[in-house]
Amino acid sequence: MPVSKDFLIAVCVAFVAGFLYIQERQIHDLYTEFRQEVNSMKLTHKDEIHALELKFFDYYKQDEVQRALSGIERNLDEKTTMMNEIMANTTREILNQIGDIKNKLGEPVAFFSRISQHHYDLPPGTIIKFDDAKLNIGEGFSSSSGKFQAPEQGLYFFTWNYLIRTGTNAYIGAYVSGKQEVDTCTYASFNSHILASGSLVVKLKTGDEVWLQVFYKQADFLHSTYTFFTGHKIIAML
Structure with missing residues (x-):
């Protein structure tokens, strides 16, 4: 089929x-x-696989931490650079200000001097010689002449004290380059002793002189312990 x-x-x-x-x-x-x-x-091998997973995770986290630390370090470097610039600028400004202040103040000038013994019967016109100089910064004061000579132009401050005893008189004036600027006096005291003082603020040119001098009448007595003359420069002036 x-x-x-x-x-x-x-x-x-x-x-x-x-x-x-x-x-x-x-x-x-x-x-x-x-x-x-x-x-x-x-x-x-699950433990090995888990360890590999952890290792990968740790590596990933370490990489992230490292990147974060790198960012922090860069930020700190930038901040440090900025702070160093600020400190440098601030230091320059402070030094400039100190320089300006020094220029305004100039070199320090100050003195303090006393008389080494009692003085008796000083006639008018007598310049008081404060011969016991305890301080003389700037060498402006002469203990031999009793005069202060300004080493530079500026504003100066002077003060003085003197002590007399019962029944005596003393007229003491402050003179600036021969011109009497301040008068101080004690007259016919009935106390055992009496203290007088005076002060003067004056602008001086370089070489101007300041001293204390008896005027009007005889100075009968000046006590050595309490009779002194002192002064200092406040600020230099152009």
Whole structure:
């Protein structure tokens, strides 16, 4: 009996379908076996895998920390540079101000001197020689002449004290380059002793002189312990 063409085609299709089914099952079984093997490996080596994960995580965190630290270091460097500039500018300003103050004040000038012994019966016109100089910064005061000579132009302050005893008189004036500027006196005291004092603020030119001098009438007595002359420069002036 002859085989028809359609039958042969059907047989071929069935054969191919069966073959493909078998191949699909084999592939599925192989994949299932592979998955089981992978899962088994994961279970076997899970500690190693976890360690690798932690190591990666730590590396990632360290990298982030390092980047953060680098940013902080850059910020600190910028702040340090800025602070150094501020400090340098501030220091220059302070030094300039100190220089200005020094220029205004000039070199220090001050003196303090007393008479080394009692003075008696000094006639008018006598310059009192304060011969016991305790301080003479700037060398403006002469204990031999009793005069102060301004080493530079500026504003100066002077003060003096003197002590007399009962029944004596003393007229003491402050003179600036020959001109009497201040008068002080004690007259016919009935106390055992009496103290007089005076002061003067004056602008002097370089070389101007200041001294104390008896005027009007005789100075009967000046006590050495309590008779002194002192002065200092307040500020230099152009």
